[in-house]
Amino acid sequence: MTDATFNSNVAAVGRPVRRDIGIKRRYAAERRFRFYGVAAIAVGIFFLFALLFSVISNGYTAFWQTTIELPVKLDEKLIDPSNQRATNPNVLLTANYPLLVRNALAEKLGVSTTDRPAMRDLSKFVSDGVRNQLREMVVANPSLIGTTQTIPVLAGADIDSAFKGQINLDVDEANRKVSNRQVAWMKELADEGVMRQKFNTGLFTYGASSRPETAGLGVALVGSLYMMLIVLVLSLPIGVAASIYLEEYAKKSRLTDIIEVNINNLAAVPSIVFGLLGLAVFINLVGLPRSASLVGGLVLTLMTLPTVIIATRAALRAVPPSIRSAALGIGASKTQMVFHHVLPLAAPGILTGTIIGLAQALGETAPLLLIGMVAFVVGYPTTPMDPATALPVQIYMWANEAERAFVERTSGAIIVLLLFLAVMNIAAIILRRRFERRW
């Protein structure tokens, strides 16, 4: 041992010699980890934007619909040739309304009504939905017969797609869905300002239809609304009551342990299993009608309950024990403690959990397939017992259609669904911010 080392050992008594533990390596590891984190977030954001871009670029056109403002002569000779509408109202229901529109269009474009191929092209030019549109108008007000009315009629689906520039006009005429003649008419009407794109209110009001231009989300929106109401009304009180009992009242025992484990497991059960359960219990056993939003709501309630219970229990547990002691210490009963102090403090968490559960239920498709909600429902359901569809189911059904106009409607419906989900999640955040109390 030399003097030098001896001296350094003496110094070490006061201040121990530090071993080289690789400070550089530690910093490098930290930098590396930060990079991984940033990379992971970047990937996530990239995919989010890719999804939004593809959905919006495909779907925004669904909110516009080509319409033609057309002066239609409601010719008595065509609607009610033998003038018997006073005695037989069915005449007004069965009249050939599309013919009126076709004739009006032919007159406008200067096409001879005897030119059969041209007339065939013309009949595809406007949507067959005018039959309903004119019928409703005339039935509601028979005095219109014999007058000429300027009516906005929907263009046919292919014309709509072509007008939006979604059909490649360079393709050989025989292989494309719109003829050169139709394209020429389109240009003529557009130049005149009669044919233009309007906001597609029909997307939100029409029910199911095989014609894309008259297919809408109306029935699905009502069905989803019914189901959300049922889920909210059932899962919130049941879930909160169950959580309060388990968290505040139940003595810890093997039974409560089993219940707890099973609630957590139920939250992870694939939703299609809940659909099967609903089919077996609510439809086969109880005998509720198929395709009804009541059954859908019940199934989604079963699915949402575990989420609500888990969120509520977490919220209750987050209330500090000191608040409970304070309440008990001045002689509040357990129920007073829970309802006066614990529940109000846990409310933001419960609301957030419930809204997130609802949002989950709103987007759920699989269980609804099994209880027959994949249905072609034209008319609005007046009660939750009537057949209905739901937003995600409507998306699923439209996604199976081949026409270009259905493709854009599928994306359009996805945008609507995403907007609803975003609104619900923002509501959850706002509620939590507003009611959160610090202690």
Place this chain on the structure above:
Amino acid sequence: MNLMTERSLEKAVGDKMNAVASTNKMKGDKVSVFYGAKQALFDVDLDIPEKMVTALIGPSGCGKSTFLRSLNRMNDTIEGCRVTGQITLDGEDIYDPKIDVVELRARVGMVFQKPNPFPKSIYENVAYGPRIHGLAKSRHELDEIVESSLRRASLFEEVKDRLHDAGTGLSGGQQQRLCIARAIAVSPEVILMDEPCSALDPIATAKVEELIDELRQNYTIVIVTHSMQQAARVSQKTAMFHLGNLVEVGETEMMFTTPKEKRTQDYITGRFG
């Protein structure tokens, strides 16, 4: 023993006279407390004299808080906790099945270690107890209870202009006095205090101690404390706990000047604990 000043010594002597005249408000008879299989308190016999301050001292984990909490059955809220023996309030067994625990806790109030006001307004904090016990017939009466409780807790002057501000916005010492006001508002007979000053600075502590001394006129007080000085300053009777046993109990002045037990002497002179 340098703990006692001349003045407090005189006071303690006066208190001693009181102690003789005083009756026992609460009595513990062979009180044992179990947490599951673990016994935390062994056959404690301790009487709580009326309108006096009884201090429970001893090192951490000695069972003094456990004893305090069994006086208003706050231990009931702990799962697996079991109390044997007998505790009486005015001669009534408080663990009797006929006793309503809610009523008991209204008679035996509690102030906790950490100030725990409700996240509500100052007014609501104090008004809550009278409201659930139906102590006020009218809004006006409730206002009066709130004001007098805050006055007795020497807090009214500081908060009278902001009664409807959040109670959690007060300073730590004010929060603790708010908690005392909240406990007073239901007119308890006994107030239990579990280390009420351990989260407070010396100035706030002095205020709370002063308050305790005033409250003694009307209430029976039991206080758990880690501070020898505090026990000496505020209490008339002191009980020393160690490892779940009651080591020694006596008048505070005697305990701090001529303890009988060696363990008490060692503890109060700071040799352990």
